[in-house]
Amino acid sequence: MVKDDPSFPPSFPEGGPLAHYRAQASFNWKTMALLLDKEEILRFKYEIWNFLATDPIFAYSPTKRSLHDERRVIMQQTFRIMEKDFLNETKGEIGDPVKVMAMTTALGQYSWSLCTKRSIFMDFFTNAVRGLAKSGYHFDILEKAYKMExxxxxxxxxxxxxxxxxxxxxxxxxxxxxxxxxxxxxxxxxxxxxxxxxxxxxxxxxxxxxxxxxxxxxxxxxxxxxxxxxxxxxxxxxxxxxxxxxxxxxxxxxxxxxxxxxxxxxxxxxxxxxxxxxxxxxxxxxxxxxxxxxxxxxxGNTSAARAAIITMCAANLASAVTISIRYSAVRRQFSATNASEELPVIEYQMQQWRLFPYLAAAYVIKFVGDSIYQDFVNFIMSSFNTDIDPELISNWGIEIHVLSSSGKPIGGWLARDAIQESREACGGHGYLRSAGIGVLRDDHDANVTYEGDNNVLLQQTSNWLLTIYSNPHRSELIDKMPMGTLSFLRIESVFHNLKFTGEMTPQSLLSSYKWLVYYLLQTTAEKVATQQTNGSDSFTSKNQSQVYFARTLAIAFIEHYCLDVFWNKLVQHQDAEIRTVLTKLMLLYGYWSLEKHLGTLYQGGHCNGDDGNVIREGILKLCEQLKPEAIALVDAIAPPDFVLNSALGNSDGEVYKHLRSAMMMTPRGFERDDYWKDIVEVMTMKGKL
Amino acid sequence: MVKDDPSFPPSFPEGGPLAHYRAQASFNWKTMALLLDKEEILRFKYEIWNFLATDPIFAYSPTKRSLHDERRVIMQQTFRIMEKDFLNETKGEIGDPVKVMAMTTALGQYSWSLCTKRSIFMDFFTNAVRGLAKSGYHFDILEKAYKMExxxxxxxxxxxxxxxxxxxxxxxxxxxxxxxxxxxxxxxxxxxxxxxxxxxxxxxxxxxxxxxxxxxxxxxxxxxxxxxxxxxxxxxxxxxxxxxxxxxxxxxxxxxxxxxxxxxxxxxxxxxxxxxxxxxxxxxxxxxxxxxxxxxxxxGNTSAARAAIITMCAANLASAVTISIRYSAVRRQFSATNASEELPVIEYQMQQWRLFPYLAAAYVIKFVGDSIYQDFVNFIMSSFNTDIDPELISNWGIEIHVLSSSGKPIGGWLARDAIQESREACGGHGYLRSAGIGVLRDDHDANVTYEGDNNVLLQQTSNWLLTIYSNPHRSELIDKMPMGTLSFLRIESVFHNLKFTGEMTPQSLLSSYKWLVYYLLQTTAEKVATQQTNGSDSFTSKNQSQVYFARTLAIAFIEHYCLDVFWNKLVQHQDAEIRTVLTKLMLLYGYWSLEKHLGTLYQGGHCNGDDGNVIREGILKLCEQLKPEAIALVDAIAPPDFVLNSALGNSDGEVYKHLRSAMMMTPRGFERDDYWKDIVEVMTMKGKL
Missing domain, CATH: 2.40.110.10 (Butyryl-CoA Dehydrogenase, subunit A, domain 2)
Structure with missing residues (x-):
């Protein structure tokens, strides 16, 4: 189905175990890759990745390094990256923020320690100081920090x-x-x-x-x-x-x-x-x-870090599903009676359902992370512009804060779950260090905690929603929000009695979510009010209205926002095949997320009778439809093999060859270990035991 | 409230940050501990734990050992355990199976590598050979293996x-x-x-x-x-x-x-x-x-391993909630306006809801794991008895197989989720190696894969349920099952139109679950039949009926079984206070699990209107009621501090002192690291970058 083959990004070798599924895609994966990142940005990422792949200082270790060695090696690698100075940072240039973000994810997909260590030297301290600097001494410190003095x-x-x-x-x-x-x-x-x-x-x-x-x-x-x-x-x-x-x-x-x-x-x-x-x-x-x-x-404005983490989560989602979906297309297990060959496990509905929603999420979160980050950049740029109404800037800042405070939690949890499901979906071999999933899990784990514990952060979003909702002039407030995040609430009456129609379309999905957010907003506000009526103070009332209410409200709000942004971006794309597959991804991620709210949809009357079954069957059908697209969808978001560093997830699909190589690299793997003599002693001279 | 204080298990030191909550319990934690394990068994566990704590070969390492060192140390530890020969195994005695299991969990809570390595030498090979041995050569091999020759x-x-x-x-x-x-x-x-x-x-x-x-x-x-x-x-x-x-x-x-x-x-x-x-x-x-x-x-009969894993999962659940709940009782963060002290985070509804269901699950899975394991032992013993009807033995074996095939998955997933939630609920400090949660997660992770991938294993249970259901003589088949696992299906008509009553009692919970299992059985059988009518073969029809159907059926079935076993055990206990708190644990675990099926409960007509809200409010109320019991509940299932090895989970509650000690043990933690000179060179001689 591939119509043309642009020279960039580089093609995969022909043939091999993945060729069968790769050929089934209805769209060109390179077109998709260049939709996800602008060509300039993707080329910049490849420049970094290629640099890593060709310098032995970045070679992976087959076993986990000692704490001391890991620190030392990462320090050396950081110096090498800074020496190369991809963004002319050490010359004091302030780079294109999109490129800075691209460097973050490109390095992070290789090693989040390296990525973060570079940011410590280049970004964190200087950003913190710059935000509050006033005197010459402060700017002198900044100057020295930029120059690494x-x-x-x-x-x-x-x-x-x-x-x-x-x-x-x-x-x-x-x-x-x-x-x-x-x-x-x-x-x-x-x-x-x-x-x-x-x-x-x-x-x-x-x-x-x-x-x-x-x-x-x-x-x-x-x-x-x-x-x-x-x-x-x-x-x-x-x-x-x-x-x-x-x-x-x-x-x-x-x-x-x-x-x-x-x-x-x-x-x-x-x-x-x-x-x-x-x-x-x-x-x-x-x-x-x-x-x-x-x-x-x-x-200071901590939205920057949280906005960046959303995109980092998208990168981890991409790495996880690349490993597990490529492996699933190669790994065969069981067959129908009398079949000559076993089935690749990707053929099983269960495997599709376990992994494809995370593939869809990887796309949605990548789009949304980039979008929120770009909004943040625009906001910062505008905030320097004295011609712009300070109230607009302030509201804009609030919207960015609210989006990053819920976007980071759902991105963090989605990637966490995608990594774990990928680990399990790869079976025993997923438990090998060489599968690359364990390291990913360990490093990603911090994202759900730092820059704000996920559950606490969500309160930033729900508190704001409740404040707006309870304001008698809420229509005006909603109109004043420059990003229009809540504008659908202006026509709230439409959603009061909205029913799931049985159709599963982007419009229907967005409507269901609008109903859900509105329902949760209403019931949460009531819950808080009841607490207060019963004599609780504001602090306690809010705390007692988190579980099943405010927390779910914030989650539903940001899920709706993600789908809305994704839909608005995807309809603009000129390539019909790309639009079709992106729509399927949107529907899969959206209905799979919505299904988790099914009890609430029924309770509030949005769903009735067999609706739940309709949604669930729809999710499974979407999985089936995405099966022929899955490998190409992964190809479009996968980092190069050296960076992914997974014996199971290589782009050539030669799982067993890479597994063998990886295992044979185990230090002293073929040797007797020192303790062999102890075992022999125990076996021959029984006195020892 | 504690009435008497038996000398065993050993008491905790008085005072300290946990004393406040410890004193609030309505029951005696030692009575509870001795309900969970018979005194002889608990004393045996303490014998092992005390042995570990007093021998420096079992000292923990503050940093992760290299692959080579870890192998070597675990081998030495294994020899030391075998030398001590707690069960006279190396003298060829076949120990009490309950003691073997107690040793497994007691060692495992210290180190699953050590536990497993001992089993390799003592159990795995010999069990495999013994099951199929026939000739003198085989028995000679066995004899030598038992003697470690x-x-x-x-x-x-x-x-x-x-x-x-x-x-x-x-x-x-x-x-x-x-x-x-x-x-x-x-x-x-x-x-x-x-x-x-x-x-x-x-x-x-x-x-x-x-x-x-x-x-x-x-x-x-x-x-x-x-x-x-x-x-x-x-x-x-x-x-x-x-x-x-x-x-x-x-x-x-x-x-x-x-x-x-x-x-x-x-x-x-x-x-x-x-x-x-x-x-x-x-x-x-x-x-x-x-x-x-x-x-x-x-x-061979692989139920043994799976039955054992359920109890291993219960042990991991216990370790995880011990760490996070003790920490939550000590860690303070935020307070109501004008309050003089910050609140311990255990006071927050959110934290209770995140952790207490897993505390309840730790109890339920411990009871059920021990019960299934004992059933397995009885089954094996009976299978040697030639007076017993072979058909009964065969049916018994099937029931054990079916229970262990779904018990292991839900135990494995519950512990996995409890560990992850504990990690996140302990915030940043939960990310430290010294918190003990990372190691627990890494080791536990294998349980969801080995002895059968969880999702595939569940099919053993659902396939059997569907086979029984579709049999025209199903009442007779159900009656033939010696454990009576499915006997409630004899009165299936009762469950056709059963509604949630709004009451949250053990009886109501078990009824809701019976309705759910029956509903899922019916709809899954229909789904499989529809596939077959549409021309799919049996293999494909089953594969296409897993997600939302057969898989959920197996999960609901084993959840019901767990609650049923737990309820039958707890009502027998003579101590009313113990019965009361166990009932709350049953209700919390039960309704929290049931709530995950809420969409299906509505779809099938078991729930209506505001029922979901009733269940959710009930869960939160149970959390609140369990707050004063939580520390004592943890005390009753916690291994000793040395074995738990968590700076956050010590029984004295001195979190910050243990954290400081743990951090100060970091090798070369106060020293400059080698690369300091590189940094100075970069800072002083700018040519390097």
Whole structure:
């Protein structure tokens, strides 16, 4: 069915075990790949990937490296990447944000430790400092950081507080006599931790601390630039204690550290004073009247990280389904009586249903992640434009915040589940390190926690929805939102009594979701109100309305948003074959997600009688229709073989050859191990046991 | 509320961060612990646990050991355990099966690699050989294996075939001239693999191979005892190629191996000829007329392993919820406005809902696993009794098979999900290796795959249910089942139009489940019939009726069975407080599981209107009621601190102290790492980048 074959991206070798399914696709996978990433961006990714593949420093290890070795190797790799300087970053150029994101995923699909370590040196510290920088000293620090004349980390989280950032307890007290801030960690629970790069590799830290003036008053959290290690000896300064947090489930190339301050003096200029400063005689001065606003500004805009994580999740979804779906097309098991050959397991409805919804999700989340990230970039650019109404910017920022606060959780959980289902769907061989799924799971696992625990983050979205909903002027508020995220609520009456029609089309799917969001909004608001009527305070009422209500509301809201964005993008595409297959992906992801709400759809009266069965049969039919497309769909989102690094997921489909090679690479795999003598001793001289 | 305090199991130290919740329980946790395990069994477990805790060879490593070191250490530990010989096994005594199981979980909660390695030497090979042994040579091999004069492994799975065991391709061809079998591995896909202990530590293998007579006829799979390594030099024999499978996601203390035969001759006696033998002149003789029966017998009774895995899953559930629930009672985050202290996160409805259903599941699966295991033991004992009707034994065997084939999947998935939810519910600190959750996840992960892939195994249960259902004499068949697993179907008409009453009681729960099983049985049978009417063969019809039908049927069936067993056990208990809390656990696990079927309950008319909301509110209420019981419930199922080995889950609740200790144990954690000089060079001599 492939009509033409553009020279880029590179073609797969002809023949082999995947050729049969590859040939069945109704669309050209290269066209699809170039729809997912612009050619310039995809070429840039290949430039990075090719660089990794041809330099032995990036060779994979057949066994997990020791903690120490992993740290060392990742550091070397990071230097090599920075030396190559794909974005001219170390020359101080601020790159195209889309390219920065492309580099993040391209490196991340190879190693999330490497990706993150580069970001520590290049992005995290500088972004944190830049957001609050005001004085020449701060810009000097920034300049040095960009040029790698110093290395910095971000120290926010404390041992006792992560989610509740306002409760951080590290103290910075101004000393009028010496003209310095004294940093103090009151106890171990207030020690800074999880800070990436702090453990072993940075000279400076961006530290969030409670600012105290000499009068004993606390002015809330402020950022400080803190020198922590001598840049020549790399020894920590007296008054600073740093140690490595130790081994983690994943991301072990990162040296997360713990830091305690003991009466540690830093100069007055260390305070990043954009949101508040202290005069030489100890008077606190702030441009903000409202401490809440100062707090918001001080914490900085964290949407960037969350928006980026959505795309990182899409990359992990892509890696997971590439491995499991390619393997499923090659692995054969069982056959009908009298059949000459066993069936590839992809032929089984069960296997399709286990994996194809995640393939669909990989597409949807990739589109949506890129879209939210682009919205974020546009928002940031616009926020520098003084001609634009500040209220519009503020509302825009809220919408971005709300989308990233629910987009990250569902992206994170979808990838988590896709990885686990892929592990299981690959059977025993999926349990081998060489399958590549275990490492993916371990590294991905952090995404559901950092930059906000998923369940807590979802409350950012549901709280906003409830606030808008309960506002008597909600139509006006909805209209003021520049992204139009909630505009469908303007015609809410339409959705009151909407019924599932039995048709499974994009329009019908979006309508069902609109009904669901509206129903959940209504019932959640009622639930909160009932709690309050019964005497609970606002904090308790909200907490008691999370499970089955606010939490589900936020999930349904973002699922609808994802489908809406995907649909609006896909209808624009000129290639009818591409539109057809993307529509199937949308329907599969959408109805598979909607089916998880089936109980609620019935309870609220949207579904009746046999509707559930209709939806379920529809999902299975979509799986069947996507079977001939599955390998080409995977080809369009798969990273190159070297980067994927899975014996099961190679593009040539030669699963058993790669498995053999991988197993035969086991160090001392053919040798007797030292303990053979012990076994012989036990067997021959029975006295030992 | 605690009335008396028996001296066993040992008490926890008084005071500390958990004391507050510990004191709130309505029951005595020691009474509960002694309900879960008989005192003799629990004392036996403590004997093992205390032994581990006091011998430095069992000390934990703060970082993951290298593949090589892990293998070596686990081998040493295995020898130490065998030397201690808790069950007098190496003296040839056949221990109390309940004690064998207790040892499995007691060792497993410390290390599943150690537990399994011991079983390889003591159980797996000998069980496999014993089941098919007939000649003196076989019993001689067995005797030597029991005495550790030889070490054996079981070689079943091949690279290309695991689930479809009938399709194994290793060949054993009888050579009349030399009087030997010639073993041959036709290609790499037929190589034996995954065999634990094969990689490095065994001299013999139980090998499943297709038996060919010189006339070229294949007589199907047979077992062979095959010498693979010289017991003095430990070198593999010529004609045998063995290599290590390499690193895995977990269980890296186990040396899984790959083995290929190249024209390798073994003597005629090597054939385990209980199910078929070959005469000196190459004639095949079998006591079985029906090759299907021979196949069944040859594969042996695999229920033992699956029944054991259910209890292993219960142990992993217990470890996971111990860590996350104790941590949740200590970890504080956020508070109502103006509150002086932050709330322990266990106070949040969301956290309760995330964890307590798994706590309930830990109890239910523990009861049910022990029950199925005991049924299996009784069945085996009875099968030796020639006075018992063979048909009864056969039906009994089927029931055990059906229960273990669905009990293992739901136990495996529940523990998998409990571990993951615990990881996430512990936030960032749950991501530390010292939290103990990552290792648990990696090791547990194998349970959903080995001894039968979960999704495929479920078909054993659903196929049987469908066979019984479609039999015109089904009432008689149901009555013949000695365990009465399906007896509720005798009164099926009662369930046709049963409605959820709005009451949430054990009886109502069991009725809802009976309705559900019956509904799914009916609709699945219809679905299969429709497929067949439309021209599909039996194989395809079943495959096309798995998702949402047969698969869900098997899950609902075993969920009902678990609740039924749990209810029947708990009502017998004399202590009213224990009965009350167990009833709550049953209701929570039961309704939480039922809620996942809510769409189907509505579709089939069992639920109507607001019923879903009633069930959901009931679940949340049960969570709230279990909050004061949660710590004591965990105390009753928790292994001792040394065995749990989690900085977050210690019984003293001193989370932050243990975290600090764990982090400070990181090797070279306070030192500069080697690469500090590289960083300094980059910072000072800009030429490097």
């Amino acid at each position: 110093l290395t910095g980390c971000v120290a926010m989280t404390e041992i006792g507080h992560g989610t509740n950032t306002k409760a951080f307890r590290t103290k910075a007290t101004y000393d009028t006599v010496k003209g310095v801030f004294i940093l103090e960690t009151p106890d171990f629970e207030a020690a800074k931790c999880w800070s990436g790069g702090l453990g072993k590799s940075t000279t400076h830290a961006f530290v969030m601390a409670q600012l105290y003036t000499p009068d004993g008053q606390c002015h809330g959290l402020h950022g400080f630039v803190v020198p922590i290690r001598d840049p020549l000896t790399f020894l920590t300064y007296p008054g600073v204690t740093i140690f490595d947090m130790g081994e983690k489930v994943g991301l072990n190339g990162l040296d997360n550290g713990v830091m305690l301050f003991d009466n540690y003096a830093i100069k007055r200029e260390s305070l990043l004073n954009k949101t508040g400063s202290v005069s030489g005689d100890g008077i606190y001065i702030s441009p903000f009247k409202d401490p809440n606003k100062r707090f918001g500004a001080a914490l | 030889l070490t054996g492994c079981v070689a079943m799975t091949e690279i290309g075939h695991g689930t479809n065991t009938k399709a194994f391709r290793t060949k054993a061809t009888y050579d009349t001239v030399k009087g030997v079998f010639i073993l041959e591995t036709p290609d790499f896909e037929a190589a034996k693999c995954w065999s634990g202990g094969l990689g490095k530590s065994t001299t013999h293998a139980f090998v499943m191979a297709q038996l060919y007579t010189p006339d070229g006829q294949c007589h199907g799979l047979h077992g062979f005892v095959v010498p693979i390594r010289d017991p003095l030099t430990f070198l593999t024999y010529p004609g045998v190629t063995i290599f290590d499978m390499g690193e895995k996601v977990g269980l890296n203390g186990l040396d899984n191996g790959v083995m290929l035969f190249d024209n390798y001759a073994i003597k005629r006696e090597s054939l385990l000829n209980k199910t078929g033998s070959v005469s000196g002149d190459g004639i095949y003789i079998s006591p079985f007329k029906d090759p299907n029966k021979r196949f069944g017998a040859a594969l």
